[in-house]
Amino acid sequence: MPGFFFSHNNMTELNGKEDCKLAEGKGHKKKQKAFGADLKSYLRCMVPHIESGIKTSNSRNVMLSAEEVIQWSQSLEKLLASQSGQGVFREFLKSEFSEENIEFWLACEDYKKTKSDHLHGKAERIYEEFVQSDAIKQINIDYQMREATAKKAQDPTHSSFDEAQKTVYVLMERDSYPRFLKSKSYLNLLNQLQTSTSK
Numbered sequence: 001m002p003g004f005f006f007s008h009n010n011m012t013e014l015n016g017k018e019d020c021k022l023a024e025g026k027g028h029k030k031k032q033k034a035f036g037a038d039l040k041s042y043l044r045c046m047v048p049h050i051e052s053g054i055k056t057s058n059s060r061n062v063m064l065s066a067e068e069v070i071q072w073s074q075s076l077e078k079l080l081a082s083q084s085g086q087g088v089f090r091e092f093l094k095s096e097f098s099e100e101n102i103e104f105w106l107a108c109e110d111y112k113k114t115k116s117d118h119l120h121g122k123a124e125r126i127y128e129e130f131v132q133s134d135a136i137k138q139i140n141i142d143y144q145m146r147e148a149t150a151k152k153a154q155d156p157t158h159s160s161f162d163e164a165q166k167t168v169y170v171l172m173e174r175d176s177y178p179r180f181l182k183s184k185s186y187l188n189l190l191n192q193l194q195t196s197t198s199k
Helices: 008-016 028-050 066-071 076-081 083-095 100-112 116-131 143-154 162-182 184-198
Strands: none
Touching: 066 184, 076 083, 076 162, 083 100, 083 162, 083 184, 100 116, 100 162, 116 143, 143 162, 162 184
16 A cells, blocks of 8 residues: 655645635735645545545545544554554555455454354355465465364354454464554554644
């Protein structure tokens, strides 16, 4: 996921736009203030669009706050509890070619809410997509867990994928999550939100 930041050129370009000059004909200080206000509204408008993965389940754009993004750094659990956080983290994992981890974790979360009469079909899909040895989005679990999960998926219950899901969660928590918090994508997003709210 590309980071989002304003270079000097972007600022000049914004400052030069006619619609950004709210204080035309007034003093230099007033123009700077107007530009600051305009930049704030520009950021407010742009933030939902700079993260292509930030969509809610009903495809509405999500407005992020700096407070919410700061909370993501408290724990992986808090990051995954936020739909926006899931989207940003998924984009980061894509950049590391490991998005199957969050996709499997989310599929398991959805699976747990499935009505009993639909468990068999969903279990089969999850197994084929993520667990079996030649799965397209194969998750990183050992042979024993792969075999145990395969058996549980044949006679599915709501907890069939719990062990594998826990393993993948720990893998993300220890490996990808710390890198995500140091990544340009996370730090740039946080910086832009903090900048826009402080103006």
